Amino acid sequence: MKDSAKQTWKNILDVIQGRINAQSFNTWFSSSQGVELKDDVLLVEFPNSFFIDWIEEHYYSILEEAVEQVNDNKLRLAFKAVKQQGNRPRKKKKRLILSHNETKLQDRYTFESFVVGGNNEFAHAAALAVAEAPGEAYNPLFLYGGVGLGKTHLMQAIGNFAHRQYKHLNVLYTQAENIMTELIEAIQKNQQMAFKRKYRTKDILLIDDIQFLYGKERLQEEVFHTFNYLYGQGKQVIITSDRPPKDILTLEERLTSRFQGGLVVDLQPPDLETRIAILRKKAEAENVVIPPNVAYYIASRVKSNIRELEGCLIRLLALSSLSGQSVSEQLAEQVLRDLLGSTHRITKQMILKNVIDEFGFSEAELKGKKRTQKLALARQTSMYLIRSMLNLSLAEIGEFFGGKDHSTVIHAIDKVENLRKSDVEYYQKIQRITNRING
Numbered sequence: 001m002k003d004s005a006k007q008t009w010k011n012i013l014d015v016i017q018g019r020i021n022a023q024s025f026n027t028w029f030s031s032s033q034g035v036e037l038k039d040d041v042l043l044v045e046f047p048n049s050f051f052i053d054w055i056e057e058h059y060y061s062i063l064e065e066a067v068e069q070v071n072d073n074k075l076r077l078a079f080k081a082v083k084q085q086g087n088r089p090r091k092k093k094k095r096l097i098l099s100h101n102e103t104k105l106q107d108r109y110t111f112e113s114f115v116v117g118g119n120n121e122f123a124h125a126a127a128l129a130v131a132e133a134p135g136e137a138y139n140p141l142f143l144y145g146g147v148g149l150g151k152t153h154l155m156q157a158i159g160n161f162a163h164r165q166y167k168h169l170n171v172l173y174t175q176a177e178n179i180m181t182e183l184i185e186a187i188q189k190n191q192q193m194a195f196k197r198k199y200r201t202k203d204i205l206l207i208d209d210i211q212f213l214y215g216k217e218r219l220q221e222e223v224f225h226t227f228n229y230l231y232g233q234g235k236q237v238i239i240t241s242d243r244p245p246k247d248i249l250t251l252e253e254r255l256t257s258r259f260q261g262g263l264v265v266d267l268q269p270p271d272l273e274t275r276i277a278i279l280r281k282k283a284e285a286e287n288v289v290i291p292p293n294v295a296y297y298i299a300s301r302v303k304s305n306i307r308e309l310e311g312c313l314i315r316l317l318a319l320s321s322l323s324g325q326s327v328s329e330q331l332a333e334q335v336l337r338d339l340l341g342s343t344h345r346i347t348k349q350m351i352l353k354n355v356i357d358e359f360g361f362s363e364a365e366l367k368g369k370k371r372t373q374k375l376a377l378a379r380q381t382s383m384y385l386i387r388s389m390l391n392l393s394l395a396e397i398g399e400f401f402g403g404k405d406h407s408t409v410i411h412a413i414d415k416v417e418n419l420r421k422s423d424v425e426y427y428q429k430i431q432r433i434t435n436r437i438n439g
Contacts, residue, residue: 008070009034009044015066016059028055041076049081049286050318056108057311103163104173109156115281117274120150123265127154127238131161134169134204134236138263140227144241145267146391148307151240154267155206158238162204169203176212180219199226204236210259211241214414215250224255231258247394249410269391275299275309282310288317290327297329301336304391312336346437348386348400354436355382358429367402380412385433387413 009032017025028051036043046052055063056079067075111131116124129137141158143151156173163171179199186195199205205226213220230237241248244266245259270278276299283290290313298316302309316335320327352363359378366379379401386397387409394406401409420427 005034005037005042007034008037008042008075011070012063012066015069016062019062019066020059028059035080040074041078043078043080045080045082047082048318048321050314050321052079052081053286054311054314054318055079056106057307057314060106103159103171105156105159105163105171107160109153110160111157113281113285114150114153114157115270115274115278117270117277119268119270119274120154123150123154123267126263126265127158128161130236130238131158131165134162134166135234139231140237140239140259140262142239142241142245142259142262142264143267144244144264146242146269146304147388148305148309149267149269150306151267152208155208155238155240159204159206162236170201171204171206172199172202173206173208175208176210176219176223179207179223180212180216183219183222196222196226200229202230202235204238205230206238208240209242210239211243211248211414213251213255214248217252220252220255224252224258227255227258237262243394243410247406247410249407249414269304270306272299275302275306278306278309279313282313283317286317288327294327294329294332297332298336346389348390348392351385351389351437352382354433355385357436358433367400369402380415381430381433383409383412384416385430385437389434389437 013029013032016029032044032046032051034042035045046055063077067077111124111128114124123143126138126141127143130139130141143154145151159171159173162169182195182198186192207223210223213223227237239259244264245251245256248256276295279290279295279299283295294316298309298312302312312332312335316327316332319325319335320331325331352366355378356363356366359374359381361375361378365375366382383397383401386392386400387394394409397409398404398406416430420430
């Protein structure tokens with residue numbers, strides 16, 4: 001079955017290679033190999049556990065799609081690390097990455113692995129209360145905050161806790177975008193009732209990235225009725241978004257009202273002490289001790305995004321393991337340069353200058369009130385990049401652009417996000433600007 005395992009994994013890798021850039025593929029996937037195929041479980045080996053962590057964090061959805069394309073979603077994946085110790089490889093315990101369980105939850109998201117700090121302690125307490133008493137404490141629970149601040153972690157921790165404690169409960173995690181895809185398919189196949197049953201038979205429904213409802217009236221209609229039904233039955237609903245309900249433009253007033261009817265909690269970027277604690281916890285989970293000066297070096301440079309923070313550590317540990325170099329500030333500096341583009345400090349003014357260079361307008365025009373189509377797009381692009389690269393508040397961004405209202409900033413972000421997906425030329429323009437900013 002080894003040849004079969006090798007070929008099956010190669011087929012999956014062929015799909016993945018077409019979805020990500022060559023450097024990422026060569027770094028994280030080229031050293032892997034399929035070693036066993038048994039009972040619909042494909043066992044794949046990687047050089048060490050840091051590779052598995054990184055892939056699970058950054059390529060989970062791509063893996064799911066690739067497996068489905070190759071094997072019609074019947075295959076399960078297990079990853080195993082082979083760590084070199086001297087001349088003798090030591091095989092580590094395998095971890096099931098894709099199990100296709102009905103909850104769609106990932107086991108690694110637990111309350112135990114969540115680092116609590118001043119930026120998230122209220123959100124953590126609320127999430128734990130909901131997990132211990134689903135449908136009774138806060139319903140719905142609406143978690144919002146910037147990218148990589150732990151919303152998905154907390155949401156799935158609720159689901160995993162409840163799934164372990166109350167095995168009779170029917171739990172489902174999904175992304176709003178997936179609901180849209182399933183709704184379209186249900187309409188095409190005339191299977192709307194099956195679609196409704198799937199979501200209305202849950203005891204705990206977790207919907208990630210609800211801002212995807214923006215501008216989608218039919219989807220909003222379905223979510224509204226599903227929410228009403230579950231709420232009426234005393235079932236628990238947990239929702240995440242990158243902004244509070246009132247700031248999701250085009251969201252129907254009745255949905256906004258429902259979402260705000262429970263508890264709305266925000267997660268803020270972690271402070272320095274919390275960032276260091278996150279790094280130590282992650283290193284501890286990998287049975288590695290990270291020197292205090294290295295933890296401080298990384299934490300003082302990656303400030304707003306926990307996902308990026310952990311990504312830097314995983315890459316550092318992977319590089320250290322493969323190269324035989326000790327974990328040091330010098331190695332951390334190399335990793336940060338490779339991962340973030342450079343260690344120079346990115347500012348609002350730097351982003352604005354690069355947008356100006358690309359679009360050809362002046363700073364006064366971008367911050368002014370004039371609204372030609374091309375000028376408006378340049379301004380919206382600047383707002384989007386400042387939000388995504390610096391994670392500043394909507395109010396701060398609006399103030400930087402001459403006192404623009406926060407709803408103007410929200411509209412700009414949504415427009416750019418949609419345009420990036422639909423316009424290849426514009427996507428390339430964004431990439432050029434981002435590459436220049438990162439050095």
